[in-house]
Amino acid sequence: MPRSIRSTHEVAISSRSGWPFGYTRIMVTRRSNALKITLASCAIFWSSRLSNCCSSITPPTDSSALRRTSFISRPFCSRAHNIVDLMKNARKNLSRLSASEERRFVTEIRRSVRKGANFSDLVEEFEGQWAHDPHWKGWLLQELRRGARAESFEAHHHHEAKHKDTVVASQIFTPAWVADALATHCLEHVDAVRATCLDPCCGAGQMLFAWVRAKVSSGASVEDAVLSVRGVDLDPEAVALCREALAGMIRAEDKVVSAQIQAALHENIKVADGLEGAPKCDVVLMNPPYMGLRSMDEGMRARVKEHGEFGVDLYSAFIDHAQRQATAVVGVLAPQTIWFTQRFERARRSLLNDWHLDQFLHLGSGLFPGLNGEKSSAAAFVLSRTSSGTTEFYDLRSGKGEDKEARYESCQSARRSVEAFDEIPGAPLAHWLKDEEIALFSKYPALEEFFEVPGSQNKTGDNARFVRPVTEVFDELVPVWGLDGGNPEGRYRYYSKGGPYCPWWGNWDWAVDFSDEAKAFYRTNRTSNLMDESYLERNGLCYTDFGGRRFSARFMPKGVVFDMAGPAIFSRKDDDDELFALLVYLNSDLANRLLVAMNPSLHFQVRDVRALPVPPLTAEMARRGRSKVLSLSGAAQTYP
Ligand SMILES: C[S@@+](CC[C@H](N)C(=O)[O-])C[C@H]1O[C@@H](n2cnc3c(N)ncnc32)[C@H](O)[C@@H]1O
Incomplete structure (x- = not known):
């Protein structure tokens, strides 16, 4: 598939009354924000005329055609939604929850946990409804540990030792759409067929599932996509869920998980410390654990401090480590502080020196279902070794997860050069400031x-x-x-x-x-x-x-x-x-x-x-x- 084409889809076209015209191929292009449809030998581009016939395009219903229809992880323009939504609904394999579905799901799990449900009760309760999302058991795990996490945060507040458990404290998983956004963007910088991807703190696997979806959308087989991932996490239960769900992605495509694949999954997804035991890959995708130095025990604090200007928080130490583990691209969801606060000034200058900041999703607060407040303000970003030029900034700070997802999908971005921010004291990435406003820092004296x-x-x-x-x-x-x-x-x-x-x-x-x-x-x-x-x-x-x-x-x-x-x-x-x-x-x-x-x-x-x-x-x-x-x-x- 040419590099300019992100993914292709076969869909059935019928008249408004349901009369079938046949199948057509839809191509979603990478950069053009256009959805291109070919029908027989004639090419019809997305136009007002085509958007009128959108309701006449329906996904194929027989399973062999379904298998030929690859899932699109992120539509490229809002006008494409109708078709893509139709396809999403019809095709649940390699599918995932939207931000609003995740929010609803997490609320429902929380309700059941409050009533005393344990893991197997939850699996029984939600299997029929949500099991098409590979990460659904990850959400169960996150919510079952919510009480322990709250105790841990409380302990942190009182400077008690209990907070030192990074597993409990950090298990807030990535919304699927953010993982998809990062994975698809990272994949653009590497050989989409051969590239490998590591998540050094993989949890229940959300980032890795996104990688698999992106690879399959680019034409890889689901087995190859699954075999291209590596993951480590300190939590054995999360690791087990991650392996199980990756195998499930293969089964969802009506394929068999061979003994060889099972063995590879055991080898590639492991219990280990992500700051030590993770292998090198083309891409690192991660949402690292967050923990300030004050909350760590002596041993961990000393190890984190070894990361020099990145030794300010556990998450920044992971970012530093990722720089060495990734040969081409790093995609990260992390607190926004690394790009803005004075504590991280040296770390961000070093990142911008050694990498090109390719894409920046400024997510702010309200991203994680049920987690509000400024402390959860986040940014997702892609650093690449190969690209150059300006950075694509998405300002997604207002609203909740679903609003952010919708705005991301409708491509509301601006391109800026990161050098412009050097004029601001501390060089924070204040991408919302106009050039004239930034110029004031050199034009006028400081207070x-x-x-x-x-x-x-x-x-x-x-x-x-x-x-x-x-x-x-x-x-x-x-x-x-x-x-x-x-x-x-x-x-x-x-x-x-x-x-x-x-x-x-x-x-x-x-x-x-x-x-x-x-x-x-x-x-x-x-x-x-x-x-x-x-x-x-x-x-x-x-x-x-x-x-x-x-x-x-x-x-x-x-x-x-x-x-x-x-x-x-x-x-x-x-x-x-x-x-x-x-x-x-x-x-x-x-x-x-x-x-x-x-x-x-x-x-x-x-x-x-x-x-x-x-x-x-x-x-x-x-x-x-x-x-x-x-x-x-x-x-x-x-x-x-
Ligand atoms: C914020 S979660 C992210 C999980 C997953 N990658 C995602 O995006 O949903 C952070 C994960 O880091 C794991 N973790 C914490 N400390 C770790 C360490 N030193 N090495 C590896 N994993 C660690 C936790 O168990 C947790 O699953």
Whole structure:
């Protein structure tokens, strides 16, 4: 099959009334986003006329024709869906669940697990319904271990040893459509017939099944496709399920699993440590286990740290190892942090130096059924040794798995050169920024040139003892401009400690004990910090560190104490007009976009605020900022 053709399909064509015209061959091309249909000697290209006759195209129903119809793992344009969906429904072998079916399935399993079902109950319950998906028992395993995983995460929260079990903690399997996306893209870079594929943490086999589907779609026999995979995992039960399901893919094609194939499956899919015992292959496809250094035991931490700039998390150590195991291409689903945060800056620079980033699916949160929250924010990417040029970026951050799948299938991508992001401090892959926005980083000075952002804030080390709502301690609270207090000599001071989105002025809900005894404690206690008291003499701005992707800054009158959740900014010239003008800029959409680009986690780090490019601040901005603050504080008359 020519390289430009992704897969071919034979389907029956009938009239609207069901009268059969015969069979035709459908070719799905690789790059053209086109579905090409030949009927007898005439070629009909996808057109509005053809889309009208779509309902007249039905899949063949007899089994020999079905066998000739190869399954397409990913349609190339949305208009092709009708045909492909028809084929998917008619043909269950080598098939898989869509994102919405996976979500439904996982919810149903969860319900049964809650009622006390064990593995064999679940198999009995779901066999008829879902067994056409090779990974279906993997989902059963994932859900049966959900309780243990929750305990493990809880242990992690309390820094307990229980979390050290990477198998339980990391068994959150890949949605099939993401595995298919990675596998089909990786296959484009290698000899589709001969290439081999390794998953060094294969779990129940989701990535490997996608590889088999992609190979079969490219013309390989299912046996050859199955024999081209290698997998290792620490979990014997997952390994057993993976072998069984790979054999099942052969049976689903009405073929026999010979003793030779059985033996090869035992040899190729093994229980082993993926950071040690995995063989070299053309392609590595993986969704590696995630675990921070703090959660590991000494031995594992030392091994992970051996991976240099990649020794930051277990998943990045796997990525480093994959670089050596893959001779041509690496396809990974991992937390997005490696492409964005400062901790991984050296690792991502090294990856971009040694590989070409070919495709980048920015999946964000909401990908995994039943797992929400920013911590699960993910990206899937393909690194190749052979390609060059721009990278194809898919921005799939919003919505749940099924929305992401639909948007991926309708090809909503943009091509960018990764070098463009070098201009952003830390070089995060902020692909959603326009070129003009990225240019601002070199055009304008960084905020820290004119403003001071102290890196050392106040930390009580025991908020339950030292921090109170202002209403409780009003009689002992020192007043400041715009904010009342009952005693100028009192022991409590207003405390900037973040709070909800609140631009210009506000969030003055907390007071901190700033008596001599309390300060002595902050100075000497190991987990506390006493801020530099000279800042109490200066007006400034403060902002919410934990911003949920919406930055908000406020005016902070002199006399207020600030902690790490509500860091402060001061004018180097102690010029209030400069502060008011900066406040207008900080509360603008542009500043928010640039700050989120520097670090798309939920925290706005001091480092990022210091590096924010600041366009010229004008007298008009100062006037607007001042008027907002004075009117919202209700203390315009008393402003000095
Ligand atoms: C996130 S799951 C991914 C599984 C599968 N590849 C997928 O994509 O669905 C991570 C897998 O890594 C396995 N694992 C954890 N530590 C490992 C290690 N050191 N070596 C090999 N596998 C490991 C876990 O048992 C788990 O099955």
